[in-house]
Amino acid sequence: MRDVLVIGGGPIGSYLASRLAGIGLDVLVLEKRAGLGNKVCCAGIISQECLDSFALGNGLVLRRGNSARVFPPSGRPVGLWREKTQACIIDRAALDLVMADRARAAGADYALSSPVKDIQPGEDRVTAEIETGGRRQNLEARVAVIATGFDSRLAERAGLGKPGDFVIGAQAEVEIGDIPEVEVYLGRETAPGFFAWLVPTSPSRGLAGLLARRKPGIYLERLLSSLRSQGKIGLAEAEPGYRGISLRPLERTYARRVLVVGDAAGQVKPTTGGGIYFGLLAAEIAVQKLKRALEQDDLSASSLAGYEKEWKKRLGKELGVGYWARKLYERLSDRQLDRIFEIAVDNGIIEALLEDKDLSFDWHGKAILRVVRQKALVSILGMMKVPFQFGR
Ligand SMILES: Cc1cc2nc3c(=O)[nH]c(=O)nc-3n(C[C@H](O)[C@H](O)[C@H](O)COP(=O)(O)OP(=O)(O)OC[C@H]3O[C@@H](n4cnc5c(N)ncnc54)[C@H](O)[C@@H]3O)c2cc1C
Numbered sequence: 001m002r003d004v005l006v007i008g009g010g011p012i013g014s015y016l017a018s019r020l021a022g023i024g025l026d027v028l029v030l031e032k033r034a035g036l037g038n039k040v041c042c043a044g045i046i047s048q049e050c051l052d053s054f055a056l057g058n059g060l061v062l063r064r065g066n067s068a069r070v071f072p073p074s075g076r077p078v079g080l081w082r083e084k085t086q087a088c089i090i091d092r093a094a095l096d097l098v099m100a101d102r103a104r105a106a107g108a109d110y111a112l113s114s115p116v117k118d119i120q121p122g123e124d125r126v127t128a129e130i131e132t133g134g135r136r137q138n139l140e141a142r143v144a145v146i147a148t149g150f151d152s153r154l155a156e157r158a159g160l161g162k163p164g165d166f167v168i169g170a171q172a173e174v175e176i177g178d179i180p181e182v183e184v185y186l187g188r189e190t191a192p193g194f195f196a197w198l199v200p201t202s203p204s205r206g207l208a209g210l211l212a213r214r215k216p217g218i219y220l221e222r223l224l225s226s227l228r229s230q231g232k233i234g235l236a237e238a239e240p241g242y243r244g245i246s247l248r249p250l251e252r253t254y255a256r257r258v259l260v261v262g263d264a265a266g267q268v269k270p271t272t273g274g275g276i277y278f279g280l281l282a283a284e285i286a287v288q289k290l291k292r293a294l295e296q297d298d299l300s301a302s303s304l305a306g307y308e309k310e311w312k313k314r315l316g317k318e319l320g321v322g323y324w325a326r327k328l329y330e331r332l333s334d335r336q337l338d339r340i341f342e343i344a345v346d347n348g349i350i351e352a353l354l355e356d357k358d359l360s361f362d363w364h365g366k367a368i369l370r371v372v373r374q375k376a377l378v379s380i381l382g383m384m385k386v387p388f389q390f391g392r
Helices: 011-022 048-053 092-105 153-157 216-229 276-295 301-330 334-346 349-355 365-372 375-381
Strands: 002-007 027-030 061-065 067-071 078-081 087-090 109-111 116-121 126-132 135-146 166-176 182-185 196-200 205-212 233-236 241-246 258-260
Touching (some): 002 276, 011 276, 027 092, 027 135, 048 087, 048 276, 078 349, 196 216, 216 233, 258 276, 258 301, 276 301, 301 365, 334 349
Parallel strands (some): 027 109
Antiparallel strands (some): 126 135, 166 205, 166 233, 166 241, 182 196, 196 205
């Protein structure tokens, strides 16, 4: 019997597999797709902090950026600039492969084309039912980690509930003209309640995409045709990709002999939908808890509960404030959004924000609370009670 089954060979599952195999555990990764890094749908923007913390390597970085242009609904762009690198655009398909290579080098095994249909935690083992070549087969291990991305059906089967809220991400790879920095587009016509982007990945190629609760395909078509008519992009290079993104965590992320990590657990920034860094941070916490629980041979729910306690301690407030800000933002009309940008530019709020050491690509909570408390903005935001004290 294996020590650990990791279900899902995305970046979070493979990171976890590499760390667990690295401490001598017998790890098998079960991936439903025939190839790793296939059909990824992700802009691949992460912070330098994420790149460094997990030693992801400069080889993955396609571009670095310290600026962006935001287009509010009025279309009048606002430039954002900070001295240091804010974001690294990485080759996201390559990330999956690099993470899997690391896991294999550490001794983890992979079974591709192995969709897990069910898991059953038992007294002394957990059983995963996979389907290969039309045949069902059972695999057993001491513990299973669900890292299936947005697909949280297995977590639901393990009695852990569903993510509380989600959005659909839609993206196409496109030819681009001279676009020197990331562009972000806001407004009800473009991406109601969310945002759209154009991310240059090389001098001639980029990613155009958006988040939308409904009809993502229609909004994406509209975005592509608008960018084309402005001469910013040429043809789409392939069929667009679509994927769900959880905006709130699962009700519970542990059970007897089971943990859930990454997008499957909803460890995602609700402001932007970015999940790579938070997923990796939570995976590292899972590694520590699993190591201990396996050493002590105690994989009961109460032994694994510390995982959730620990990741919520690290990420919970960020996720809470981020989701609150997201709901506030979703209520704003285009006129209100335009007015907020006007006031924020005229009153130096944006400048102050960019200088605020508490604002970083990943950690938004404190800066969000500081902005919504600005007197100049209170009348527009209408004062929703700020439900958080923040002291990370
Ligand atoms: C359009 C879009 C843009 C994004 N841009 C960014 C960004 O710029 N920065 C950022 O940080 N995040 C971004 N994200 C989010 C990011 O892609 C996710 O947070 C990240 O992929 C999470 O990794 P994961 O390993 O948890 O899940 P995934 O990458 O989804 O991997 C899960 C794996 O599990 C496999 N699997 C699923 N079910 C089963 C099963 N039953 N059995 C076996 N295998 C299974 C899947 O095939 C997949 O390989 C974006 C998302 C979208 C949709």
